[in-house]
Amino acid sequence: MQDLPDFSRRDILAGLSAAGLAAMSAPAFAKAPLLNTQAPAFYRFKIGSIEATVVSDGPLDLGAPQPDIFKGVGKEEFAKLLSDNFLSTEKVKLEQNTLVLNTGDKLVLIDTGTGSQKLMGPDTGKFLANLKAAGLDPKDIDAVAITHAHPDHCWGLLGEDGAKIFPNAQVYMSQEDFDFWTDVSNAPNDMIKGFIEGTRKQLLPLRERIEFFKDGQEFITGIQAISAPGHTVGHTIFMISSQGKSLCNTADLAHHHVIPLDRPRLEFAFDTDGRQGAATRIKLFGMLAAQRIPILAYHFPWPGIGYLAKQGEGFRYYPSPVQTAL
Numbered sequence: 001m002q003d004l005p006d007f008s009r010r011d012i013l014a015g016l017s018a019a020g021l022a023a024m025s026a027p028a029f030a031k032a033p034l035l036n037t038q039a040p041a042f043y044r045f046k047i048g049s050i051e052a053t054v055v056s057d058g059p060l061d062l063g064a065p066q067p068d069i070f071k072g073v074g075k076e077e078f079a080k081l082l083s084d085n086f087l088s089t090e091k092v093k094l095e096q097n098t099l100v101l102n103t104g105d106k107l108v109l110i111d112t113g114t115g116s117q118k119l120m121g122p123d124t125g126k127f128l129a130n131l132k133a134a135g136l137d138p139k140d141i142d143a144v145a146i147t148h149a150h151p152d153h154c155w156g157l158l159g160e161d162g163a164k165i166f167p168n169a170q171v172y173m174s175q176e177d178f179d180f181w182t183d184v185s186n187a188p189n190d191m192i193k194g195f196i197e198g199t200r201k202q203l204l205p206l207r208e209r210i211e212f213f214k215d216g217q218e219f220i221t222g223i224q225a226i227s228a229p230g231h232t233v234g235h236t237i238f239m240i241s242s243q244g245k246s247l248c249n250t251a252d253l254a255h256h257h258v259i260p261l262d263r264p265r266l267e268f269a270f271d272t273d274g275r276q277g278a279a280t281r282i283k284l285f286g287m288l289a290a291q292r293i294p295i296l297a298y299h300f301p302w303p304g305i306g307y308l309a310k311q312g313e314g315f316r317y318y319p320s321p322v323q324t325a326l
C-alpha cells in the first residue's frame with residue numbers, strides 16, 4: 001500500500017493561496033450571470049408498489065435561536081447545540097415536506113403547507129409550483145390527509161379567495177383536532193387565537209368534505225392512522241404500507257432532526273401539551289427504531305426521509321441517501 005502524502009495545514013494553506021494567485025492572474029473567459037434559482041423541490045421514491053413524491057412548500061424561517069423553544073434550553077445553549085452540529089446559529093429553518101402517494105387507486109396528499117399565508121418568512125408557499133414541476137395537478141388529488149390542524153399543515157386547503165385548491169378531494173383528519181382548532185374558546189393566548197381564526201377559515205367551508213379517522217384505522221387502502229397526541233390533541237401519524245414495505249409519516253413528533261432526538265424529553269413550545277408530546281415521541285420513536293421502519297419527517301432537512309436508531313437516552317436520525325435514479 002502506498003503511503004498517503006502528509007499534508008500539513010500550512011501546506012494546504014500555501015497551496016490554496018498559490019491557487020488563489022493563479023486564479024487572479026488568469027484571463028477571464030466568461031462572465032456568466034448568477035442564476036439565483038434552485039431546482040424544483042420534489043423527490044420521488046417507492047414504497048412497495050406505491051409511488052411517493054415529497055413536495056416542498058419551502059422552509060419556515062424561525063430566525064435566531066430563541067430561549068425556551070425547547071423548554072429549559074436557553075439562547076446560548078440552543079446556539080451551541082446548533083453550532084456543534086454544523087447548523088446555522090443565525091437562522092433556524094424547518095422544512096415543510098408534504099407527501100403525495102399514488103396508491104394505484106388514489107392520489108393522496110399528506111399535509112398542505114402554509115398556503116398563501118407567509119406566516120414564517122418569504123420562502124414558504126412553494127407547494128403548488130413544486131407540485132406542478134413534479135407533473136401533478138391539484139385537481140387530480142382524490143384525498144388530503146391532515147396530520148394535525150396547525151397552519152403549516154392545513155392552511156393550503158383553500159386559496160386566499162376561499163376557492164378549493166383540491167376541488168375533487170375528500171379531506172381526512174382527527175375529530176379531536178377539528179373540534180379544538182375551530183373553537184376560539186380553546187385559545188390560551190393571542191397567537192393560538194390567530195391560528196384558530198385562520199384554521200376556521202380553512203376547515204369550516206370544507207366541513208361536508210371532511211371525514212374523521214380513528215386511531216388504528218386504515219382509512220385509505222395502505223394508509224393507517226396512528227394517534228400521536230401531545231403536539232396537538234388529535235395529532236396523528238400515518239403508517240404507509242405496500243407489498244411488505246412500510247414508511248411512517250411522523251408529522252411533528254419532532255421538529256428538529258438533532259435536538260429533540262438527542263433529548264426527547266424536552267418539551268416543545270408549540271405543543272398543546274408538551275409533556276404528553278414528549279411521552280408520545282419517546283414511545284413511537286422507540287417503536288420505529290426497534291422495527292427499523294423508515295420515516296418521512298415533515299420538518300426535517302429535505303427531503304426528510306431516513307431512519308431512527310436508539311442512542312444513549314435518546315435517538316439519532318440517519319438520513320437516507322438521496323437517489324438520483326428511481
Ligand SMILES: [Zn+2]
Binds near residue numbers: 150152153252298299
Ligand atoms: Zn408543523
